Amino acid sequence: MDSLTQLTFGAACGEAILGKKVGRKALIWGAILGTLPDLDVFIPLGSPVDDFVYHRGFSHSLFLLTALSPVFAWLITKFHRDTKPLFNNWMLLTFVVLNGSVLLDLLTIYGTQIFWPFDTTPHAFPTLFIIDPLFTLPILIGVSAALFLKNHRLNFIGLSLSLAYLIWALGMGVFIKGKMEDKLNEQGVPYSQFISSPAPFTTLLWRTVGIHNDQYFETYYSLFDGDAPLSVNFFSRNLSLMKGLKAHPPVAKLEKFTRGYFAMSESNGSIVMTDLRMGSEP
Incomplete structure (x- = not known):
């Protein structure tokens, strides 16, 4: 906190x-x-x-x-x-x-x-x-x-x-986890793992990030959404950029720390590793 x-x-x-x-x-x-x-x-x-x-x-x-x-x-x-x-x-x-x-x-x-x-x-x-x-x-x-x-x-x-x-x-966290499992399965959204966390300054809106192979998705669910379908957006994790870097100590540490919730990108000639659990997609 x-x-x-x-x-x-x-x-x-x-x-x-x-x-x-x-x-x-x-x-x-x-x-x-x-x-x-x-x-x-x-x-x-x-x-x-x-x-x-x-x-x-x-x-x-x-x-x-x-x-x-x-x-x-x-x-x-x-x-x-x-x-x-x-x-x-x-x-x-x-x-x-x-x-x-x-x-x-x-x-x-x-x-x-x-x-x-x-x-x-x-x-x-x-x-x-x-x-x-x-x-x-x-x-x-x-x-x-x-x-x-x-x-x-x-x-x-x-x-x-x-x-x-x-x-x-705490009750909302348990409720959201169950709701996300149900909705993702109902909509046929593929994932190997997902995590939900509260949006800034509230417990009424939650952000969920999920991993599926070389992709990840982001979706939001509000307590007031009821049975409305999720809007799920997929993005590339660019795992090909990890070639030759996976055993590099800083990369290995970040991979463990993020529990697999990471993506790779290039910026100004450098490779960037992003913790997907924090922040949000524009």
Whole structure:
């Protein structure tokens, strides 16, 4: 998710867990911890391709973040010695915020290595667009109320509304997957795999990308489309451009990272490999 969402979600969780006992400290530390995993974007990993495919790698490991939770809790009690008796509460806060921020990223299309180092596959369960105002605004309002008005109740309401919206989005993801399977089969659209993800800023419109040999297709489905047929557009993947490049390490890394959802093209004498899961066809 975007940085504002991660910051406000962390702050809202921190406030909900410990705000009544330590005041704004819980909100502030929640915001810091919620942002922490995504700071890996500032760590150079050797090449632009490595920076791309290993983003959300070790920093998003549920195993690593769980192990670090008591460490962060200990550091916080060193900053605020008067809260040392609340060590277990701080540990719960760090655990929930760190792992919660990772699980939010898991629900976007990009991919997250939640099982690192045992499994470096980037997992994704596309449920939310990377920026979704309907998820972010309730927690932003709730956090603002807690910060400026010391209103704990509004923070709880905002967090509850956002989590309710998240449950809705998860349900929509399951519904859309089933609907796409039915419609693609009914219309005789060939595919070996497909993936659906929300369109920008909404969960009412979904984009589906599918692969069939040297071609891929793109289609959109809205919750209001009902039984209307899909408009399916096919495009060439230009796999012939991969000749002699398949074993090239950057290409192999991108092929694994995209899970096969890629296309090749030529631009200004260079070969370009595109992740089809992100963006859209003009």
